[in-house]
Amino acid sequence: MRIEDPMIVAALPELNVELRSPSALAGLTSLAIGGTTDLLRIKNHESIPSLLSLLDSHGVSHRFLGGGSNLLVGDGELPWVVLQLASSDPDIALDGNFAHVDGAADLGRTVTYCAKHDLGGMEGLIGVPGTVGGALRMNAGAYGMQIGSYVREVKLYRDARGEAGTSLQTVQRNSSRDSYLQRKAAFEPAAGPEKRRLHLQKSARGVRWTHDR
Ligand SMILES: Cc1cc2nc3c(=O)[nH]c(=O)nc-3n(C[C@H](O)[C@H](O)[C@H](O)COP(=O)(O)OP(=O)(O)OC[C@H]3O[C@@H](n4cnc5c(N)ncnc54)[C@H](O)[C@@H]3O)c2cc1C
Numbered sequence: 259m260r261i262e263d264p265m266i267v268a269a270l271p272e273l274n275v276e277l278r279s280p281s282a283l284a285g286l287t288s289l290a291i292g293g294t295t296d297l298l299r300i301k302n303h304e305s306i307p308s309l310l311s312l313l314d315s316h317g318v319s320h321r322f323l324g325g326g327s328n329l330l331v332g333d334g335e336l337p338w339v340v341l342q343l344a345s346s347d348p349d350i351a352l353d354g355n356f357a358h359v360d361g362a363a364d365l366g367r368t369v370t371y372c373a374k375h376d377l378g379g380m381e382g383l384i385g386v387p388g389t390v391g392g393a394l395r396m397n398a399g400a401y402g403m404q405i406g407s408y409v410r411e412v413k414l415y416r417d418a419r420g421e422a423g424t425s426l427q428t429v430q431r432n433s434s435r436d437s438y439l440q441r442k443a444a445f446e447p448a449a450g451p452e453k454r455r456l457h458l459q460k461s462a463r464g465v466r467w468t469h470d471r
Contacts, residue, residue, distance in 0.1 A: 259295050259296060259318070259319070259335070259336060259339050260279060260280065260295075261277065261279065261296050261298075261318065261339060265316070266313070266316055269312055270298070270309075273302065274305055275301065275309055276299040276344070277298060278299065280294045280296060281294065281296065282294050283329075283336070283340065286326045287327075288326055288327040289329070291330070291331060292332070292333070293331065293332055293336045294336065295335070297339070297340045298339055298341050299344045300341060300344060303343065303361075306422070307415060307422055309341075310417060310420075318338075319337060319339070320338055320341050321338050321341070322341050322342070323340045323342040324343075324361075324389035324395070325388035325392055327388040343389075345363060349362065349363040350363060350371050352372075352375055352377070357377060358442065359443050361389065361394070361442055364388075364390075365390055365392075365398065365405075366384050366385065366386070369384045379408070380405075380445070382399075382400045382403045383400055383403065383405060386398045386400055390443055393405045394406075408445045409444070409445060410444050410445065411424055411425065412442070412444075413442040413443070
C-alpha cells in the first residue's frame, strides 16, 4: 500500500514519522520473505495516537513491525502499511533495580546490558532475536523463563480504544481488535543477595554465558 494522500504525506514530518516508500518486507524479516508496502518509522513515540488517528481517518490499515523475527508475510503489494518504532538514544535507563527500556530496543542487548550492570536473571532470553516490544507482544520465552515474569510496567497505546496509558501488570496476548503498540517497558531483573551474575566465557566453540551459583 502506498500513502499518496498529500494531507498524510505533509503531516508525517510534523509527527516526526519517517516515510520509507516503498519498503520490501523481505529485507526486514528473519525468513526473508514478504511483499512491498510503505514503512512508517515513528521517531517520537508521543505522536503515536495522532499518527494512528490520522491513518484511521483516511482509511489506511496498518500492522506493527518489531525486529521481524516472528513474521510470515505474504508476497506482492501488501494491503496495509507497516509501523515501526525507531529506537531512542539511549534506549535503556537504569533506576535502582529497574531497567526502563524502549520498545524498539534489541532484546538480547537489553539482557546483556542489564546483566553487565548486576541485574541478572533474564539471561535465558539472550538468544531470542527481536525487539523488546515484539517480545512483550509474543511473551517471548526460553529455557523455562518468559519475559512477562520480569515486566512491571508497560507504556502502551491501545489502538482499538484510542487510549494511551500504562499497564502495571504483565501484558498478555490480546485480540486483534485490541492491538496495541508497546512503547516502553520497565523490567525488574533479580537483584540483592540472590542476584545471579553473568559471565562471558570464551571457549574454543565461541562465547558462552554462565552464572554464579
Ligand atoms: C532463530 C530464531 C530463534 C527464535 N527463538 C525464540 C525463542 O527461543 N523464544 C521465543 O519466544 N521466540 C523465539 N523466536 C521468535 C521471535 O524471536 C520472538 O517471537 C520475538 O519476540 C519477536 O520479536 P520481534 O521484535 O522480532 O517481533 P516481530 O516478529 O516483528 O513481530 C511479532 C509480533 O509482535 C508484534 N509487534 C512487534 N513489535 C510490536 C510493538 N512495539 N508493539 C506491539 N506489537 C508489536 C507484531 O505486529 C507481530 O504481531 C525465534 C525466532 C528466530 C528467527
